[in-house]
Amino acid sequence: MWNVVNQQISEVLHQPFVVTHKEQLRSCDNEKHFHITNGEQHYLVKVDILSALERFEAEAKARDLLIRDSDFLVADTITIGTTIEFSFIVLEMLPRAQTQENWHDCALQLAKMHNRFEQEMFGLEEDSYMHRLVQPNQWHRKWETFFAEERIGWQLQLLKEKGVELVNIDDFVITIKSLLAHNTKPSLLHGHFWKGNIFFSEGKTCLDNPACYYGDREVDIAMSELFAPLPKEFYSAYNKQFALQPGYDIRKSVYQLYPLLLHANLYAGDYLNQAQKRVNEILK
Template identity: 55%
Template sequence: MWNRVNQQISESLNMPFELSSKQALSSYGSKKLYKISDSSHSFLVKVAPLSALERFECEAENRSKLIRDSDFLIADTVTVGTSTEFCFIVLEWLCLESGNEDWKTCGELLAKLHLRHEQQMFGLDEDNYIHELPQPNQWHKKWETFFAEERVGWQLQLLAEKGVHLVDIDNFIEQLKSMLPHHTSPSLVHGNFWRGNVAFSQGKPVLFSPACYYGDREIDIATAQAFTELPKDFLEGYESVYPLAENYQDRFEVYQLYPVLVQANLFAGKYLTEAAEKIRSLLK
């Protein structure tokens, strides 16, 4: 496989690349992560079974969207490819650091991304993935329809196919629609924005693992606070550029159901319990 990686990097760079060192990094799910280097370049390589090729291709496309439309530091995709047994994505290596975290700038950059309203509908031209789960992005005129059907309804259906029935899906979808704003403007959202997907390099905010689509910007803020609170400086920076509505937190309980359902589909356990509790709370 590594000969194939060498070959594709060389073709992408238009110069020879000969792997001289390979370091295994902490991996997650079915993916294995490596730092590879030659005498003058270093790259991050993600390796997974061949079935993950479409996920890597979607990741590359989503990275391109963020590079085009945001001022975050996003690792360039060098190449995506396959060997006989595996697929891989090769990314620019970014030197990350701790102790120099400018969360205020992170909030400002996310707000600037959300300010760029280029679409009149909610969704995306292509479906993508959140973690290892398919994420449908069919275009909708109404945000409440998109979120209720393409996000919550889809995740509930995935659970139902595993024999887990948390609620009557059709009835719950209709109730969700009545809880959401009808006149929000579509923003390009990261789609999986939380502390684990944010880092810093030379003080500049870096984003990982995008699951982009055009949606209500509040979804990124709600997701960021679903499991781990972000520093106060982050929200101050965001609101200095693009103030949130006074009642934005009223929708957090609805929006945070989505990342909990994603975790429930991936890991079950306590996340199923949390999802059931959130659904009961929303139905009160």
């Protein structure tokens, strides 16, 4: 495993690289994370089963999008590869030393990224991933169609295939479309924007684990409010820079249903109850 990693990093650096120390970090699901170094360069290596290769490739493309079209600090991809048993991705290791959190700057950077409007359609040229579940990104001209079908309908169908039917999917998709028929333009979204994927390094705001696509910017804001809301300073600064449209609170309930459904598909348990409760609230 590590011989392959050494070889691929060496090819990228155009000089020999040999791991002299590795430390296993906190992992996510079945994906194992390692900090590796040769005494000079430091990298983060994510390791998973062979079939995770497509997910790692999607992550690398999402990182490229953020690096190109935002001012956030994002760890670049060094290399991606496979062994007989595993797939892996090697990333820059950004320092996470104790530093002052600048949520005002984070808000301004997000608003700036959301305000570029360089895409005319909703979606992405390729599917992306959140955790280990695929996010279909077929292009749509109408936002309400994209989110209702490619996000909510998709997750509900995955649950149904597991024997869990929270609601009549066709009818609910129509309801979602009616709630999202507001005037919005495609913004580049981080796609998995919550506190756990935001950190600060050397005075800059850093984003991790992107699941990018072009959509309504309110999706990023709504997701940030779901599990671990960001400081009030962030929301105040964002609204001053790029105010949310009227009716956001209604749409927020819809946008937050998506990560609830995704977690229900991944982990079941109480997430199923939360998803069912949110579906019922939307139907009222």
